[in-house]
Amino acid sequence: MQHGGVGELLTDIRIDPFLVPQRCLYTGARMPAIGLGTFGSDHVSASQVAECVKAAARFGYRHFDCASVYGNEDHIGQALAEVMGSGVAREDLWITSKVWNDKHAEEDVIASCEKSLADLHLGYLDLYLVHWPFPNFHPPGCDVTARSKDAMPYVHASYMKTWRSMEKLVERGLVRHIGTSNMTIPKLKRVLEDARIRPAVNEMELHPHFQQPELFEFVRSHHIEPVGYSPLGSPHRPERDRTAEDTSPTDDTVILRIAERHGVHPAVVCIKWAVQRGQTPIPFSANPRNIFNNLLGVTADPLTEEEMREIGGLDRNCRLIKGQVFLWKEGQSWEALWDVNGEITPA
Numbered sequence: 001m002q003h004g005g006v007g008e009l010l011t012d013i014r015i016d017p018f019l020v021p022q023r024c025l026y027t028g029a030r031m032p033a034i035g036l037g038t039f040g041s042d043h044v045s046a047s048q049v050a051e052c053v054k055a056a057a058r059f060g061y062r063h064f065d066c067a068s069v070y071g072n073e074d075h076i077g078q079a080l081a082e083v084m085g086s087g088v089a090r091e092d093l094w095i096t097s098k099v100w101n102d103k104h105a106e107e108d109v110i111a112s113c114e115k116s117l118a119d120l121h122l123g124y125l126d127l128y129l130v131h132w133p134f135p136n137f138h139p140p141g142c143d144v145t146a147r148s149k150d151a152m153p154y155v156h157a158s159y160m161k162t163w164r165s166m167e168k169l170v171e172r173g174l175v176r177h178i179g180t181s182n183m184t185i186p187k188l189k190r191v192l193e194d195a196r197i198r199p200a201v202n203e204m205e206l207h208p209h210f211q212q213p214e215l216f217e218f219v220r221s222h223h224i225e226p227v228g229y230s231p232l233g234s235p236h237r238p239e240r241d242r243t244a245e246d247t248s249p250t251d252d253t254v255i256l257r258i259a260e261r262h263g264v265h266p267a268v269v270c271i272k273w274a275v276q277r278g279q280t281p282i283p284f285s286a287n288p289r290n291i292f293n294n295l296l297g298v299t300a301d302p303l304t305e306e307e308m309r310e311i312g313g314l315d316r317n318c319r320l321i322k323g324q325v326f327l328w329k330e331g332q333s334w335e336a337l338w339d340v341n342g343e344i345t346p347a
């Protein structure tokens with residue numbers, strides 16, 4: 001498919017959503033295997049993100065990854081209303097939202113979901129996630145050294161109270177699926193023991209430099225779909241979220257070489273790899289050309305088995321979104337959040 005400038009992209013070019021690979025969840029529901037991220041962070045305004053949602057829907061995206069904490073669900077709701085007004089059926093969209101960390105209490109979960117539904121102009125969500133397993137509030141945009149004096153570790157009994165409210169949302173028809181995010185194997189094992197409604201999805205950081213092979217295999221073996229956030233290594237994340245050890249998959253020489261071979265940006269190679277490996281990437285972009293190219297990348301010109309193997313060998317265990325602000329004790333290292341010793345880090 002040929003494409004020219006952004007103006008042309010905005011009006012003329014579409015990819016048939018039926019060509020986009022789908023994931024089949026344990027309920028039998030189908031979820032498009034690529035979604036558009038909607039976290040504008042510090043540099044993309046709510047109205048710009050809403051414009052991206054409209055452009056993406058025109059291109060053929062049907063899956064949108066939203067969250068109350070992104071501060072733009074009301075704008076995205078307007079965009080979705082226009083998308084549906086233009087003839088896209090609600091059942092053909094896959095809309096995710098997430099409950100933020102300061103809303104884990106039973107009634108707060110319900111109220112937060114109702115607020116997201118109202119903002120998004122929807123009668124139900126396809127997927128509602130517990131955004132982080134720590135009920136800790138920190139102000140948006142704060143530095144990674146910021147700590148809440150009320151910070152709490154993961155307490156399984158408390159998480160399950162939150163999960164019961166998530167289950168009620170399904171029972172009440174407000175939400176079709178529920179899921180987890182930023183979890184570890186030890187935490188997920190406990191949740192799977194106690195859940196009445198099992199998580200359908202686990203959203204986790206996934207890119208060629210952070211492949212999380214054990215967690216990836218664990219969730220898949222339990223019929224939980226892995227959704228991969230920051231699939232390009234979040235190249236434009238704010239300075240405060242960077243450390244000297246971080247590496248960038250889109251600068252990796254192997255990815256650059258494969259990109260050249262396919263005539264695409266290295267970002268598109270990361271997206272192709274993600275979908276072919278079996279996760280569902282949710283790349284963000286404020287650039288219509290990139291939004292389009294990411295979707296095109298998963299419908300044409302797949303990577304070869306050899307290229308998949310090469311990228312599989314690039315894992316550096318390089319977590320970029322470390323979550324430091326969730327630490328609950330002085331002097332702790334961010335690894336404590338991720339249960340790297342194979343058990344839930346004790347309080």
Ligand SMILES: NC(=O)c1ccc[n+]([C@@H]2O[C@H](COP(=O)([O-])OP(=O)(O)OC[C@H]3O[C@@H](n4cnc5c(N)ncnc54)[C@H](OP(=O)(O)O)[C@@H]3O)[C@@H](O)[C@H]2O)c1
Pocket residue numbers: 036037038039040065066131181182203204228229230231232233234235236237265267268282283284285286287289290291293294321
């Ligand atoms: N569950 C969680 O805790 C969690 C955490 C983080 C993120 N997320 C979700 O994951 C989404 C994506 O993560 P992210 O925003 O951190 O990072 P990302 O998707 O890895 O990277 C986004 C950046 O890549 C650039 N980009 C996208 N496509 C490109 C292309 N084809 N060529 C060149 N550059 C391209 C974009 O720049 P341009 O705008 O210039 O295209 C954008 O700034 C978020 O928006 C959010 O929905 C969830």
